[in-house]
Amino acid sequence: MDLTEYIHLVFTDYTLRTITLGTAILGAVTGMLGSFAVLRKQSLLGDAISHAALPGIAISFLITGAKDSNTLLLGALVSGLIGTFWIRGIITKTHLKSDTALGLILSLFFGFGMLLLTFIQKQPNANQAGLDKYLFGQAATLVESDVWLMAIVTGICLFVLLLFWKEFKILLFDKDYAKTLGFNTKTIDILITSFIVLAIVLGLQTVGVVLMSAMLLAPAAAARQWTNSLATMVFLAAIFGAFSGVFGTAISASQNNLSTGPVIVLVAAVFVLISFVFSPSRGLLFKQIRFIKNRRALELHKTLAFMYHIAESHANISHPHEIKILNGFQGYTKGTLKKLVEKNYVTLKGSTWSLTKEGFESALNLYNQLNKDDE
Amino acid sequence: MKQKIAVQVDDLTVAYNYKPVLWDIDLEIPEGVLMAIVGPNGAGKSTLIKSILGILKPIAGSVTIYGKSYKKQRSLVAYVPQKGSVDWDFPTTALDVVTMGTYGSLGWIKRPRQKQKKAALEALEKVGMLAFKSRQISQLSGGQQQRIFLARALVQDASIYFMDEPFQGVDATTEIAIINILKELRKAGKTVIVVHHDLQTVPEYFDWVTFLNVKKIATGPVKDIFNDDNLTKTYGINYKVSIQE
Numbered sequence: 001m002d003l004t005e006y007i008h009l010v011f012t013d014y015t016l017r018t019i020t021l022g023t024a025i026l027g028a029v030t031g032m033l034g035s036f037a038v039l040r041k042q043s044l045l046g047d048a049i050s051h052a053a054l055p056g057i058a059i060s061f062l063i064t065g066a067k068d069s070n071t072l073l074l075g076a077l078v079s080g081l082i083g084t085f086w087i088r089g090i091i092t093k094t095h096l097k098s099d100t101a102l103g104l105i106l107s108l109f110f111g112f113g114m115l116l117l118t119f120i121q122k123q124p125n126a127n128q129a130g131l132d133k134y135l136f137g138q139a140a141t142l143v144e145s146d147v148w149l150m151a152i153v154t155g156i157c158l159f160v161l162l163l164f165w166k167e168f169k170i171l172l173f174d175k176d177y178a179k180t181l182g183f184n185t186k187t188i189d190i191l192i193t194s195f196i197v198l199a200i201v202l203g204l205q206t207v208g209v210v211l212m213s214a215m216l217l218a219p220a221a222a223a224r225q226w227t228n229s230l231a232t233m234v235f236l237a238a239i240f241g242a243f244s245g246v247f248g249t250a251i252s253a254s255q256n257n258l259s260t261g262p263v264i265v266l267v268a269a270v271f272v273l274i275s276f277v278f279s280p281s282r283g284l285l286f287k288q289i290r291f292i293k294n295r296r297a298l299e300l301h302k303t304l305a306f307m308y309h310i311a312e313s314h315a316n317i318s319h320p321h322e323i324k325i326l327n328g329f330q331g332y333t334k335g336t337l338k339k340l341v342e343k344n345y346v347t348l349k350g351s352t353w354s355l356t357k358e359g360f361e362s363a364l365n366l367y368n369q370l371n372k373d374d375e
Numbered sequence: 376m377k378q379k380i381a382v383q384v385d386d387l388t389v390a391y392n393y394k395p396v397l398w399d400i401d402l403e404i405p406e407g408v409l410m411a412i413v414g415p416n417g418a419g420k421s422t423l424i425k426s427i428l429g430i431l432k433p434i435a436g437s438v439t440i441y442g443k444s445y446k447k448q449r450s451l452v453a454y455v456p457q458k459g460s461v462d463w464d465f466p467t468t469a470l471d472v473v474t475m476g477t478y479g480s481l482g483w484i485k486r487p488r489q490k491q492k493k494a495a496l497e498a499l500e501k502v503g504m505l506a507f508k509s510r511q512i513s514q515l516s517g518g519q520q521q522r523i524f525l526a527r528a529l530v531q532d533a534s535i536y537f538m539d540e541p542f543q544g545v546d547a548t549t550e551i552a553i554i555n556i557l558k559e560l561r562k563a564g565k566t567v568i569v570v571h572h573d574l575q576t577v578p579e580y581f582d583w584v585t586f587l588n589v590k591k592i593a594t595g596p597v598k599d600i601f602n603d604d605n606l607t608k609t610y611g612i613n614y615k616v617s618i619q620e
Contacts, residue, residue: 039465095392163484170475174461177527180428180454181479182446228466228511 006254016253019139022147023245023264026203029154031219031241032161033199035234036192038220039172043213044099045087045193048106049200050212052083054113057134057204058120067130069146069205076134076201083109084197110209137208137261139249150202157195161234168192169230207261218268219244225279244268301366303329303336304345308363311355318360320352378405379441381535381566382427387436389419389426396422398590400436404568406534408583409561411571411597415610418588420570421457424537428454440535450480453533455524457540463513469523470508473498476530498526503552518549525553535566542573554580577601 009016037045053076060075061067083105090101117131133141161168170178171188179185196216203212223236248264277285306329311317326332337353340346345359355363384402388395397419404410412420425431427438429445440448453476476498477491487495499505502522507515515523521541528536536557542550557567557580571577577584577597584601586592586609593605 039462041462166478166481166486167483169467170478173465173467173472173475174456176425176430176460177454177456177475178478179430180449180452182449183478183483224466228468230466233466 006250018144018147019142020246020249022142022150023139023206023249023260024242025147025150025154026206027215027219027241027245027264028238029157029199030203030215031237032234033157033196034216034220035223035237036168036172037196037216038224043217044102046196046200046216047213048087048102049080049084049197050204050209051106052109053080053201053204054134054209055079055109055116057131058113058116061120061131073201073204076204077198079109080197080201084193134204135208135210136259137204137206137211139206139260142206146205153198153202160191160195164188164191207264211261211265214265214268215241218265218272222271222275225275225282240268240271244271300336300339303332304340304359304363305366307346307355308360311360318354318356320349320354323351323353380404381406381441383439384427385437387426387433387438389422389431389433395589397426400591402585402591402594404566406566407561407564409557409567409581410583410585411569411577411581412585412587413571413574413577413609414587420587421539423587424539424570428452428537451534453528453531453536455528455536455538455541458517458521458524458543463520465512467512468508469504469510469512469515470495470499472512472523473526473530476527479531494530498529501529502526502556518545521545521549522552525556536560536568538569540570540572542571
């Protein structure tokens with residue numbers, strides 16, 4: 001299937017449209033909430049929550065025998081919330097560090113969930129249960145009602161976010177201070193965490209327990225690179241998440257139905273990679289370019305200063321000197337000499353150089369400039 | 376006439392684990408003083424402030440602000456936390472952080488508007504940081520970050536200011552700028568309580584002092600109680616400090 005055919009299909013094919021819309025909404029809501037998780041240094045929380053949801057799915061199936069996603073996800077939500085509040089409890093009540101608490105709950109719940117899954121598979125009526133799709137996700141199973149649910153939750157989440165924007169921001173930045181201002185930080189905290197749990201649970205069917213945390217972190221980490229404003233970061237993360245969903249679905253659908261969840265996560269990772277390298281202020285590329293530029297400029301200045309020192313000792317500042325004497329100087333290269341000539345600071349004659357009046361004055365000013373910076 | 380009591384602490388005991396961090400603290404802070412809380416590391420200085428402000432829950436004891444419980448008097452109190460307690464790489468600007476000082480009076484849901492922004496800009500000007508209002512906070516120096524925190528508290532326009540080590544890790548220029556603002560606050564009749572580390576500057580900066588080392592050692596005017604005896608009791612060693620009258 002080529003691209004034009006695919007685009008045509010998105011608008012005509014019911015299944016593909018449903019899946020694309022679903023992954024886009026999912027990406028947007030996880031990206032949005034992921035920004036909060038990242039800024040709170042709770043990057044691993046998403047991983048723990050998604051793994052903690054697994055036993056809920058299994059238990060929910062065992063009790064009701066139902067296979068529809070809403071029933072199972074309700075179970076996931078309950079066990080995800082239990083896991084989350086256990087983690088909080090462990091952190092506040094014991095002296096274990098948060099990574100320990102997260103790891104503990106993650107492996108405990110996931111282990112229990114796997115145990116239940118194998119138990120279900122051993123049961124006579126279970127071969128068609130297909131619960132293992134929640135491990136790695138299966139976007140193809142999304143139906144319209146799933147997408148509606150996602151859209152409604154995203155809408156509520158957006159509404160709450162806008163309503164309590166100021167409260168969320170101050171909690172993220174300075175929790176103790178927020179407390180002294182009279183905000184009930186516990187309520188805000190529970191609100192944020194509950195939404196994160198909800199978003200994760202919604203994504204389990206599409207992306208799966210194992211990769212779900214990447215949906216939370218990758219768009220947020222990418223967005224952080226491009227902006228210094230919280231609002232812009234949340235917005236960008238939502239956009240990156242949505243596009244990861246759309247592109248991921250497109251790639252997976254056009255390439256022999258590659259598993260959608262992993263492809264979405266990989267696309268999100270590409271966003272991260274591009275952001276880390278190419279962001280103008282924080283990106284590695286521009287940082288390196290700035291670094292080299294600064295270094296070059298400094299080398300040039302220092303060479304000029306060195307020449308100034310030599311020229312200074314002569315009555316005639318443009319007295320020619322051997323190029324050789326520059327060789328001992330660290331910052332000097334043929335390149336810097338050429339640059340200085342280009343700038344008309346230095347003239348060359350055979351194997352000698354001499355400072356121009358312009359170069360001399362510039363070096364003098366450079367000196368004053370540096371001294372001024374020191375003050 | 377007897378001076379009004381701004382902050383009163385009775386029988387305050389705080390423990391994180393089994394060992395108490397603060398033991399049976401009784402403290403009266405009169406209105407209008409500029410007070411230093413001094414004591415060795417682990418003496419519970421920050422804990423005392425945090426307990427008064429309700430950030431930590433004490434095991435026993437009570438705190439009143441002008442005779443009423445802290446919860447009712449919140450609007451009279453401003454807090455400057457330790458600079459290191461937040462992540463300065465947070466995506467926000469200096470002005471935005473200072474505006475947070477208005478959130479308390481705004482209450483839930485309401486957004487800061489022109490009036491709040493104006494107050495924040497004025498506070499930035501007071502601490503000499505107006506030129507940096509749009510600067511991303513990670514690109515400020517340690518001293519500038521401390522001034523931003525101070526400006527955020529100034530916006531609250533409180534009667535009592537609690538500050539946790541505002542002089543830590545700042546250069547001389549910022550230290551002087553901060554102490555001048557504190558002295559101005561006192562002149563305006565405000566009460567300022569500062570966790571302080573540099574004993575040398577206590578007599579010069581403050582007029583009231585509390586010695587703390589899990590228990591309260593002494594509290595009172597600097598000129599009466601800032602002496603070798605109390606320093607030795609607090610720090611456990613013979614501490615020589617020159618006192619400028």
